[in-house]
């Protein structure tokens with residue numbers, strides 16, 4: 041996004057707003073929003089639908105700051121290739137609106153604030169997990185894998201799966217099996233999410249020599265792998281229902297419905313692997329999928345949902361007994 045003149049605001053204030061806008065862009069805020077939805081999902085289940093509002097706000101701020109730090113360092117590290125790629129050319133670093141030194145100072149302030157907030161007001165485990173998220177994204181994904189392996193986002197995707205662990209740990213102070221299932225859901229979701237986009241912008245990645253799956257193995261092979269991950273994702277989402285029993289029938293129905301639409305879209309891409317319209321639809325749906333799945337977790341965790349489903353089950357039971 042380029043800086044634009046803002047009518048009715050003095051030159052000095054406009055410059056200030058443009059600086060704020062540049063730092064805001066460095067954090068990749070729209071991605072952070074979805075990361076925070078998964079963090080809130082983790083907190084919601086861990087607290088069985090009754091999250092302390094103060095803890096929720098602190099954890100979301102800590103999560104946002106740590107993800108913002110990770111994204112800023114990623115922008116700093118990748119500024120050479122971001123300058124060449126069409127999609128990323130106007131980011132604050134390649135366009136010269138923020139200096140590398142200032143970006144590093146900004147990321148450090150965000151990371152230190154995030155750690156302090158989480159360690160003081162939640163616990164050390166959640167703070168440590170947030171820092172491990174920064175490490176995985178910056179060192180494992182951005183430095184080690186992104187430019188060297190076609191499996192970059194499969195392994196590096198673990199970074200994006202850490203936020204629900206942060207949420208869970210903030211509530212309980214430990215990590216149960218259910219927390220790891222949330223991790224696995226985001227982990228399995230990442231390849232379909234990203235490879236659909238990578239099919240759309242394959243030429244950009246080819247231009248800078250980043251070995252994304254569609255560049256190296258082609259759209260056909262990538263679309264098949266997207267389908268396998270999408271198919272595997274459905275049973276993983278249902279592990280929360282069985283054997284873990286932390287989610288009930290409402291979540292199960294939502295997970296099955298959302299999962300089957302995801303598979304349908306992935307199947308369509310297998311049939312037309314180079315049709316950019318189909319890839320775009322899958323990419324956009326991947327985002328909606330994760331948002332609605334987390335909303336499903338929230339709805340299922342509410343005490344009122346428990347009461348309603350219990351009443352419904354008792355009613356059905358009575359009818360069955362009457363019928364027999």
Ligand code: HEM
Pocket residue numbers: 070071074075078127181192193196197198199200201226230233234237327330
């Ligand atoms: C290694 C893992 C991942 C990779 C490589 C990846 C890559 C990308 C890329 C390249 C974009 C386009 C961004 C842009 O145009 O500036 C994008 C968009 C997006 N990603 Fe991911 N992503 C990953 C994981 C995640 C995770 C874990 C989440 C959240 C849970 C997420 C949420 C989003 C959202 C919401 C968008 C749309 C942003 C917009 O509207 O501009 N991504 N992703």
Ligand SMILES: CC(C)=CCC/C(C)=C/CC/C(C)=C/COP(=O)(O)OP(=O)(O)O
Pocket residue numbers: 068071075106107108110111114118128169170171172173174177199200201202203206
């Ligand atoms: C707990 C914690 C702090 C976790 C960190 C999670 C995190 C920041 C995940 C981001 C995932 C993502 C946007 C990858 C895109 O990178 P890219 O370099 O491939 O994208 P680009 O080409 O758009 O720069």
